[in-house]
Amino acid sequence: MSDFYFPLEEWTNSFVNEWLLPTMGDFFDQVSDILGLFVDGVTDGLIFIPTIILTLIVAGLSLWLSGKGLAVFTIIGAIYLVSVDLWPEAMQTMAIVIVATLLSIIIGVPIGILSSKNETIYKIVRPVLDFMQTLPSFVYLIPAILLFGLGGVPAVMSTFIFATPPAVRMTNLGIRQVPEDMVEASRAFGSTPWQLLFKVELPMALQTIMAGINQTIMLALSMAVIASMIGAPGLGSVVLSGISNVNVGLGLTGGLGIVVLAIIVDRLTQGIGEKL
Amino acid sequence: MxxxxxxxxxxxxxxxxxxxxxxxxxxxxxxxxxxxxxxxxxxxxxxxxxxxxxxxxxxxxxxxxxxxxxxxxxxxxxxxxxxxxxxxxxxxxxxxxxxxxxxxxxxxxxxxxxxxxxxxxxxxxxxxxxxxxxxxxxxxxxxxxxxxxxxxxxxxxxxxxxxxxxxxxxxxxxxxxxxxxxxxxxxxxxxxxxxxxxxxxxxxxxxxxxxxxxxxxxxxxxxxxxxxxxxxxxxxxxxxxxxxxxxxxxxxxxxxxxxxxxxxxxxxxxxxVLEASNVMKIPEVTASFRDGPRMAIRKMKESNMSSIFVTGKNKHLMGLLTIDDAIHVHQNNESMETVLKNDFPRTAPDTQLKDLIAVASDAKYPITVVEDGKLLGLISRASILSGLVFGQEQETEHEEVHA
CATH class of the missing domain: 3.40.50.300 (P-loop containing nucleotide triphosphate hydrolases)
Structure with missing residues (x-):
């Protein structure tokens, strides 16, 4: 081993403990409170809706957006979740996925638009996205605990960071792929930059952006499960307790629940993309 | 201005x-x-x-x-x-x-x-x-x-x-x-x-x-x-x-x-300077005057046409025979000469193509290319237009065919 030691660990710790938490702590607490209310609201809302009605709504959407197959699958999946007594856990997981995905879209799509318009921004954003996607997802959990404590909120934050890159990338790609003659036509008739964006570029890029959002949702679902390690409620915590108790049956029951959610959510969002 | x-x-x-x-x-x-x-x-x-x-x-x-x-x-x-x-x-x-x-x-x-x-x-x-x-x-x-x-x-x-x-x-x-x-x-x-x-x-x-x-x-x-x-x-x-x-x-x-x-x-x-002779097509089917109306009707039927150009000796152009007239003279045993039409455009083979555009757009029948009374070829409206557009290429194609 060399004598040279790079104290990244110590620096990071002192940065977080001596500067970030004392100066920004209140801010993070407030964000945490607001997000917490939001996550709880969505969870309560999903659990409040009677199981049968929610199932029928999603099955109806499946029928419209995808087809008979998915509608039947949705009903079977719901029956499964109820019969293994995991319905509330499934709704908790979905609440984290929904809130994190909304955050990803609200922040990711505008960044994608900016990086498609400005090469400098794109050059800065690209390595950040690479970093976000290649860093092991567990690493996000540690600062999330420090900044937001335990529970649903740090789960949403780490999920949001993990799931945003596809939304940014695909928005950027979709807008760059709009044919030059359409952009020129729009400009030649006197469109403002906003009109060009909303009347031509975004509609043209919509399918690509939807493919990115589909990826975002799938990543969010996988991260919401991992986030059970920092106390996020839901199907992930069922699997986690299966692991810690070496309970194969419990692990499988929760794992199957995640698969059911993943398939429904994936096909539904793909269906939206194709409908557009 | x-x-x-x-x-x-x-x-x-x-x-x-x-x-x-x-x-x-x-x-x-x-x-x-x-x-x-x-x-x-x-x-x-x-x-x-x-x-x-x-x-x-x-x-x-x-x-x-x-x-x-x-x-x-x-x-x-x-x-x-x-x-x-x-x-x-x-x-x-x-x-x-x-x-x-x-x-x-x-x-x-x-x-x-x-x-x-x-x-x-x-x-x-x-x-x-x-x-x-x-x-x-x-x-x-x-x-x-x-x-x-x-x-x-x-x-x-x-x-x-x-x-x-x-x-x-x-x-x-x-x-x-x-x-x-x-x-x-x-x-x-x-x-x-x-x-x-x-x-x-x-x-x-x-x-x-x-x-x-x-x-x-x-x-x-x-x-x-x-x-x-x-x-x-x-x-x-x-x-x-x-x-x-x-x-x-x-x-x-x-x-x-x-x-x-x-x-x-x-x-x-x-x-x-592309000329009529460059774009004309040699008529595939003509009726010979000697063969009479019955033969003319058969030729029209075979090639699905409603009129036919009638030629005499040495491809001498005599006129245009419509199917109705042909049937009429055949049934009444009259002479074909009385019903032959002559209201189709004629042009010389060295007429410039651009001068034919107006003629072609007005005419009901194809333009006939005639030299010394002989029928050399027919020109349709489409062949004039494509001749003008592709002039050069068509000429070379022509040469290839001859070679």
Whole structure:
């Protein structure tokens, strides 16, 4: 081993403990409170809706957006979740996925638009996205605990960071792929930059952006499960307790629940993309 | 007449340091030298011309001549490096963004080579785009759009999407979109180049009609000299980013400014002297007078025709026999000579093709090519038009067949 030691660990710790938490702590607490209310609201809302009605709504959407197959699958999946007594856990997981995905879209799509318009921004954003996607997802959990404590909120934050890159990338790609003659036509008739964006570029890029959002949702679902390690409620915590108790049956029951959610959510969002 | 568009010493240099390229340009360096010295590409070099109100002004050049850049400088889709563009006496190059937008909306319509239609919008919504972004109320802009769609002959297609239309129809939509804004000036960037030859001819004719009806000022870009000669009140010829000659078709044909222009003109002359004999087809089926009406009826039936040319000795053309007349004389046992028609156009084999266009569009029957009373061949309307468009190629094909 060399004598040279790079104290990244110590620096990071002192940065977080001596500067970030004392100066920004209140801010993070407030964000945490607001997000917490939001996550709880969505969870309560999903659990409040009677199981049968929610199932029928999603099955109806499946029928419209995808087809008979998915509608039947949705009903079977719901029956499964109820019969293994995991319905509330499934709704908790979905609440984290929904809130994190909304955050990803609200922040990711505008960044994608900016990086498609400005090469400098794109050059800065690209390595950040690479970093976000290649860093092991567990690493996000540690600062999330420090900044937001335990529970649903740090789960949403780490999920949001993990799931945003596809939304940014695909928005950027979709807008760059709009044919030059359409952009020129729009400009030649006197469109403002906003009109060009909303009347031509975004509609043209919509399918690509939807493919990115589909990826975002799938990543969010996988991260919401991992986030059970920092106390996020839901199907992930069922699997986690299966692991810690070496309970194969419990692990499988929760794992199957995640698969059911993943398939429904994936096909539904793909269906939206194709409908557009 | 007023000048609608005035372009003065317009220069565009592409690259990161256009000023350096501009300096070298002023020192008299050539396009290639500047590219080698600085890496800058000269797109347009010191272009000056003016377009009068109600004129069709054609800029003609081969690919890479800078003509597409030039037309984009005229409405500032590309910002010029130096020089001025005056639209109705106002300098476009120094306008702030808001004034530029308003000028584009009020004065400059544009039609694109690849149409540039929005695939997610219906034809009606495509055509009303220009009005929509100006905030014109829905009913009013729909009314304008429908009128423009009507003008280009696409009534009934309002609810369709661009992908449901043929290329020619899509470009009519592109034209309607530009017309709906009711701008005085139409910029047309190789507007008909992507269309097949017969549709292109049709669109050219319609553009001329529309221009006469609506009195638009048209700046038309093309790489096709025939198109330029047909449409242009005046023509500018571009090479390597420079305008090498501006003038009427006659001026350019009679007095080419340099070798480059004259090499084009040479090609034109050749296609201009294309004669009737070059495009005529040898008639596949004719009836012989000696064989009588019964044989003529059989030949018409076999080849599914409703009339047939009747020849005598040595292919001497005697007249045209219709199926009705043939049956009549056959049943009544009359002589065929009494019913032969002679109201079809005749022409000599050395007639120039361009003189036959009017004849062909009026005639009910094909034009007969006759020499010393002998029937040499037939010419249809389509073969004249394709002869004019493909003149050169067809000649070579002809030779190959003989060889």
């Amino acid at each position: 007023n000048n609608k568009i005035e372009v003065e010493h317009l220069t565009k240099i592409f690259g990161s340091k256009p000023e350096e390229g501009l300096k070298q340009l002023e020192e008299g360096k050539s396009k290639d030298e500047i590219l080698e010295n600085t890496g800058m590409t000269v797109g347009v070099k010191e272009a000056s011309f003016s377009v009068k109100e109600g004129e069709i002004f054609v800029i003609m050049g081969l690919s890479g001549s800078g003509k597409s850049t030039l037309i984009r400088l005229v409405n500032r889709l590309i910002d010029p490096t130096a020089g001025r563009v005056m639209i109705d006496g106002e300098d476009l190059t120094t306008m702030d963004n808001q004034t530029l937008l308003e000028t584009r909306r009020a004065k400059l319509g544009m039609v694109f080579q690849k149409f540039g239609l929005f695939p997610f919008r219906t034809i009606l919504n495509n055509v009303e785009y220009g009005l929509e972004i100006q905030g014109v109320p829905k009913e009013e802009r729909e009314q304008e759009a429908r009128k423009a769609i009507d003008d280009v002959g696409l009534k009934g297609y309002e609810k369709q999407y661009p992908s449901q239309l043929s290329g020619g129809m899509q470009q009519r939509v592109g034209l309607a979109r530009a017309l709906a804004n009711d701008t005085d000036i139409l910029l047309m960037d190789e507007a008909f180049s992507a269309l097949d030859p017969l549709i292109r001819q049709e669109m050219q004719d319609e553009l001329i009609d529309l221009q006469e009806k609506l009195n638009k000022t048209v700046l038309f870009i093309t790489h096709d000299l025939d198109e330029a000669l047909k449409l242009g009140d005046r023509i500018a010829i571009m090479k390597d980013g420079e305008i090498v000659q501006v003038g009427t078709a006659e001026e350019i044909l009679d007095n080419p400014a340099n070798d480059y222009v004259s090499s084009f003109v040479k090609d034109v002359d050749r296609s201009k």
